[in-house]
Structures are given as structure tokens and as C-alpha cells.
Amino acid sequence: MYIKKSIMKYKIKLSKRFACHTNSSSSFYFRGHFFINDDLYEGSKAISYLQNNLNSIPENGSFLAIVIIDDNLKIISDKSGSMIAYYYLDDDYFIVSDKVKNILKIYHNYKFIDNNLDEFKVAGFVTENDTLIDRIRSVGTGQILTYNKKNNLLELKNYFEYIPNQFDESNINKLISSHNSIVDRVFYRLKKYCSNKQIIVPLSGGLDSRLIVHELKRNGFSNVICFSYGKNNNKESLISKKIADKLGFKWFFVEYSNKIWNEVFKTSDFKNYFFSADNFQALPHIQDFPAVNYLIKNNIIDNNAIFIPGHTGDFIAGGHILPIFENKHINEDQLVDLIIQKHFRVNQFKSIPIKSQEHIKSKIYSSIKKMYDRKINPAFIYDWYDWKERQQKHVLHSLRVYDYFNYDWYLPLWDSELIHFWREIPLDKKINKKLYKEYLESIDNYDIFSNTKQFYKKNKFRLYLEKFHIIRIIITMRRKLISIKNKIKKYLLDYYLHPLQWYGMFSYHKVLSIYMFQNIYSILAEYYISTIKENCD
Template structure:
């Protein structure tokens, strides 16, 4: 196991744990005490009790004369990778550290193609054929005597819809949950400096409001991007209102080109990607600036808003609720359309549709027809296990790389359980959460339109949209024309990773500006691997 980054493996006898754990009161628990409590539970295969009894983010290894048991938490906060061959197993928390143990270091071409469309690899695969990973909510059991390997799934992000009652009752329940979640967070900070990446969004606002409400004063809010961009303007107003110090890091096209093509960026990408997912870069220049210039305390703790919008229902397709039932192909197409979209590949490699649909079906419940609740449940199940756990939450590597700790309050187990018990009609478009924020924090959003009331209109609108989508050539042309001008107006200046003429070539060839920088990063990450190991490059489909 590696000990890079802020979080080290803490050993007790033959077992070890990585991460941070606290009890229901927010008191940090030392590794020896934690391991002594979980070993009896794990021996009896009571994995879920371990993660329901404790809070925080961690992975652990239980090792005795008979077996290894390796667990990652509900969002795979600290990934575990392994090679299993000849009934022997080799483990690490760093995928690259295992490469020397691979007989064949060649890339899995199916995984590469998926990586270029998604920005990460799904299932247990990585970019390397022999190298596998544990998925969120899984435990690996290896029997030392027989050499057998077993993967247990102890947790899935599934909804039960067991909480009922009027909105007022649900508002109070949610507010009580927030109080407990952030009280635990508060107690785990021990007065240390906190840095909150504050945007105009609701999630980071709730974090900073709760810190203020609980009386935590050692807080710095920050944002980044082009000067006077909308996010920065709102962020500063909120900070000033709450009396917190506010920092801003200026981004530009020129700076992005220099940052992206630096050795420091490549080192960070190699640390963070784990041959599984694109390394997050949005905050990387900011955290690099803070560390290099000693802007923050060395023991500062970052608290980002990952991923409040997801757990509260924002990502569920709104049209699900307007139908009596959803066919399997409709659900699969919805997942592919939303996630497999870093570039426009559908016409160039339509055969990949079948491959990806089969991979998705290996994760979700396979049925011919789903109710709206079932469709939403499976849609979110796939995204939790793949995009959220492997890509979004992996953004915390930006902090770890520079030896800063982090907390993710929206992935607190109690808050996850609350939203897993909320009916679909309250989750669609964050309906309940938006109304809660309006009632308790007087925050109005453009998304506060009465979603449920408009379902019939949405259903009619979808038919019109399907018709118009067949004759949208003019729209596509105008949109691409707008894309060319967006190079100079992106609020984070991200297109600066390319020169303008390179950017235009990418747009013309791949036809998507929404995620073009992610696609470029995915492509270059693959190319870096080819170069590092002298492997002949292959063209993108």
C-alpha cells in the first residue's frame, strides 16, 4: 500500500485503515479503537453494520492467518485495486504501483473507448486488462488457504420511499438531519481553518450557512475563474454577508495553457487518475496557488459541496414522472445520453451502443418495463456507483495531493439514508430541497417552478420536442457557430488548454463543446500512458 497524500495507512497488528472515522457525536476515533470494534463485525460478515455504526470516509484491510477482507466505503473514498492471478492476490491503493506486477501492461481497448466517452471506466475494470478495482459499497474476501476470491456487495444507493407526510413534516425532518450531520462535521474540525469552494449553487451555500449557524468562525470562502464571472460575484456577496474572508483566483486562457502543459499537472494527473477516471482539474490551479503561496494554514480542511444535487434528485430525468411506465431501452438510452457524452460518437460507432447497454444492465435491475419509481431508482443506482463514486468524489484528490484534509457532508450516511427514503415526486428537480432552501434560508432559484403541476405540460412538450429534433439542422449550425465564440467567454477559461485553432479542429471533428475539455483531458491522458510505456497509439473511434 502507498502512503502518498495526507491520509496514511494506520496499522494495528496485521490490519490497517486509511481515512478518518468519527462517532455519532463527531468525535474522531483512532485507528486501533476502530479496528478493534470492526474486526468482530467483519468476521461475521456484518459489513453494513460497520458503515452504519461509524461516520466518515475510509477503507480498511482485515488480515489474519485465514483470509484478507478489504472494504471500501459507500462512495469508494479511498479506492482499492488488485491483481488476481494463479489464485494469488496483490493489493494496492494506487493502480500505477501495481503495473510492475502485470504480465501484460497493454490497455484494454474497450475500456479506453469507454473512458473517452465517459471520462472513467465502469464496473470493476480499469484501463489495464489485468488490473481490477473494488466498486463503491463492496468488500473483497480472499481465502488464503484455498486462494478463492469473493466480492460482497454490502451497500447500494436504492430508494424505499418509506417517509411520508406533508412537506412541513419533511422539512423539519431534513432540517434535523442537517443539524446532526453538520454538528458531527463541526466537532471533527477541532477549530482548524476551513476552506469552502463557494459558488452560486445551493450545496456550497448550505455548507457555509450551516457553519455560520453553528458558530464556526475560522472559515475562508473562495472561488475562481475569469474576473467578475457570475459565480464569483454571487460568492463574494454571500461571504461578505456572512462576514467570512473571501479569496479569488484568476483564471485565463493563457494561464490554462501553461498550467495544463506543465509537469506539475502531469504529476497530479498520475496521482489522481488511478487508471480509472480523468483527474479533476477545475480547482487544481487554485489549490496549487494556495499551497505554493502559503495562503491557507497547513492543516486547513476543505469542504466542497460534492454532491448535493445528485442525492437530492436533480439528475433524474424529469419526464420519468410523466409516464405510466418506461421501457428498458428508454432507461438505457437516458443513461447513455446523459453520461456517455464527452464527444459525439453515436454515428461513428453505433455498435458500441449494444456493449454499453449490456454493461449498464449488469449494474441495474434488468426488466422489460419499469415504473417511474423503478426507472429513477436504477438511473440513480448506476450514476452513484459509476459517475459519483469514480469521477465526482475523486475530485478530493485535488486537496490530498497538496496535503490538505477534506470532508464531504453531503455523503454522510445519515443524509444519504434520508434521501433514499423520500418519494420520487419530492426528488424530481430537487423539488423538496429547493422548497426547503427557500423556506429556511430564503433562497429563491429558477428551478423552483412547480414541477409536479407541470407534468402534463411536460408530457405534451416532449412530443413536440421529438418532432422538432428531427428538423434541427439549423439549430445545430447556429449552436456550433456559438461554440466558436465560447472559446473566449467561458467563465472558467477552460478552453485555454488548447490554442484557438486546435479548439476549432476539435469542435469540427468531435462536435461537442459542452464537455470538450474533459474529452481532451481523457484523450491526452491515454496518450501519456502510451508514451510512458512505449505502446503504439490507436485512433479514437
């Protein structure tokens, strides 16, 4: 909480997706939807609810709400961070927008923050509420910002955190039964939202999108199109087709090649998307772009279709928690290192200046210290950090592709009931998604989850080793022993054989010229930063 000097004006600059209602004393802006007792609220109905329940925060939905009454302004972001608001304030302006570029039309004399540029290079996003630009900040996942013009008071609070409150110690059969009932209600709400509209599912070989299509089939959805993409006959797409065929859903494959990516990269459509979806905070998500563009241009999907991705059952079910947390206490310094290894790997962490490395470590330490002070298990702090950073700024950032093409989307696996259920599951049932996999096996009406137990058995020895850091030590030693020649060989294979073929956006020489590059996002981060700095100059 802090106090600013007198602010002369405030401006609200939002995209056309927002419903609004204004009068002489109040303004309400809303995008998205929420449910109250399974009753759907969106558009003007959602605004009416907010008008009549000024102190209430909708419990379940994907939304961004901005409320102005007299001297008070309030911004509410949902529990997944599916939509983000940005704000700028100085002595003259308080500006709010869902697009940073709208703020920059008013705030001309902006400057980039060097530490944040380096953070972006290694993470692909800027952490906390920061952006690449000085004085422009965001309202993050599960947060509410309030501002009072009269006393110049600005406050940013967390109204929800993905941290356990009270563990559910029920036996595994009861937990599976409870989860099954919740999923039934989730898809009941989905049916209310979608009505009879066409549903589009990006169907990979992963468990989450399988769960989506399984439940669509079980709940009687028939107007469903599944799609996959990548290099011809890539493993993910072959699994995807097999699942769609079993369920009787239409399936389309969009071929990716180095040539196709090179052509897409040069189009004005791609560049417009790439430099509009970023909001100077997170690298745009690109892998769905050519596929969605293809489906639209070839009239495969309806104009009012709704995309239903599988984000992010893998995460909420514990799939990102490392086995080492199960039997070893992790102190703050160790947790900082584990977070860096997980989230700061777009480019090698050591490729940025030591000053920036220390700045990032300091931000992480400051962020997690309050959780250690609350005696939170380090495993759940690790998960919490993932929830508020990577899930919002990388995984759910993929929704901006659908936004760009003016398509709606829905996130069944981010339903509030599911979030609250998984938040309270004990660690031993989340490690390696133990409960999630057993649940999937128990509901497998169409024989599409039959191999999950096999995967679990195969990984047991590896999990045992990971607990004692043996795998990590071996990997570290191996990396140190790899010669430059072998690294170049790896890059060559990745460039031509990667299942998404996306290195074709750049020449092979360009790819190799990026110092310590790790993947396609290494090159895209360099390209993005150099371009925005050039345009700024």
C-alpha cells in the same frame, strides 16, 4: 463469486495516508474516519474498533479499510466511494493498492482494453469495477471484497445501494423538520472532526455550497475562508462573493484565463497530478487545481486546513432525476438510452466504433436488469446508476486535488444520515428538488436562498413540456439543423468566453481538430489516452 487457481503471494501497496497495524497473524490498514454514536474514529482508534468488531461495517464516514486475518482478506469502501481500492490477481499474485501505478510496478505485462478505452472517451470514466487495464479492477461504492487464500475464493458484494427500501410518506412539513434535525447532527459531527482547524469552502453560486456556508455560520464556525475562480466577473463568482459578504466570511477570487491555464498545463505539478489521480479508471478532475495551487502558494490557507466542498446535495435531493419519470413508464431500452444521454457525452456516443457502442449498451443493460427484476421504479434505477458511477468517478474524483496537495477534506452532504433520509423520499418530492428547495427556504436565516422559489416557478412550463418529450424532440431537431459553420462559431465562443477559460490549455486549432468534441473533457480524454498509450509503448 468465482474461484481462481492457487495464488502464491499477496502484496499490499498503499500510500502514506493509511494508518496500519500488523502482527504475525493480522494486518489492518485504514484511511479516513467514521462515527459510532457520534464518537469520532480515525487512525489507530479506527483500527482498534475494526479489530474488536471484525464483522461490523462502519455505518457513517468517509473511509477505506483493508483487513487481513490469517487466510482472509477484506476490503471495505464507504457509501460514497470517496476512496477507492484497486486489485489485481493472477496465478502468482493478489495485489491491492489505492494507486494503480503501484500495481503496475509488479504487474509489468499489462495491456489496455479497447472497449474500455472507447468507453473512457465518451464517459470520461470506465463503468462498473473495470479499469482501462486488463485484470485490474476496483472495489466500488458501498462494496466489500472478501478473499480467502486457503480455498482461493474471491467475492465482491454490495453492502449498501442507493435504492429506496421504504418510502417516508410524512407530510412535507414533518420531512423538513426531520431533515433540519439531521443537518444539525451532521454539523455537530463536522465540528468534532474539524476542531478549531481552518475550513476552506469552494463557494459557487449553487445551492449545495450555500447550504454548507449557511450551516457553518449558524453553528458558530468563524475560521472560514471561501473562494471562487474563473474569468473575471463571471456570474458564479459574483454570487459567491455576495453570499460570503452576507455571512461575514473571508472570500478570495482566483482569476482564470486562457494564458493562465496554458501556463498551468505546462507545469510538472499539473502533469504529476493529472497522471497520478486517474488510476486508469476516471479522467482527473482539473477545475479546482489552479485555484487550490494559488491559495497554497500565496499562504492564504493554513497547512492543516480542511476543505469542505458541497458534494453532492443536488444529487441526493433528486436534482438529477428527469421529470419524464414522473408520469411515464420507462422500459429497459429507453432507460439505457437515457443513461447514455446523461453519462456518455464527453465525446459524442456515435464517435466510437459500433462494436464499442454495443459493448457499453450491453454493460448498462446488464447492470439495470437486476433492478428491473426487483421491480424498482426506473427513476430510482436511473439515480442508482448515477450514484455508483458518475458521483464516484467524476464528482468525488475532485477530492484527488486536495489529496495531491496533502490537504484533508470532509463531506457533510454525504453523511450517512442524509443519504438514508433522501434515499427514502418519494419521487414527487424529489423531482426538481422540490423538498430540498422548500427546506432551504425554511431555514434561510441570512437571506441567501431567497430566489429558489423563483427558479422553481420559472421552470414549471419547461418541466411540463419535458414530461411529454417536447423539449427533447425540439433539441434533437435543432441539433440536426445546425450547420458546420454554426458549430465552429459555437466552439470559437466557447474557447474565448467560457467562464473557466480552460480551453487555453490547448491551441484553438487543437480544439477544433477533435472530431465531434463536446467540451474540455473531450480534448482532455483524447490527450490522456494518447499519452498513456504512448508511454506504454
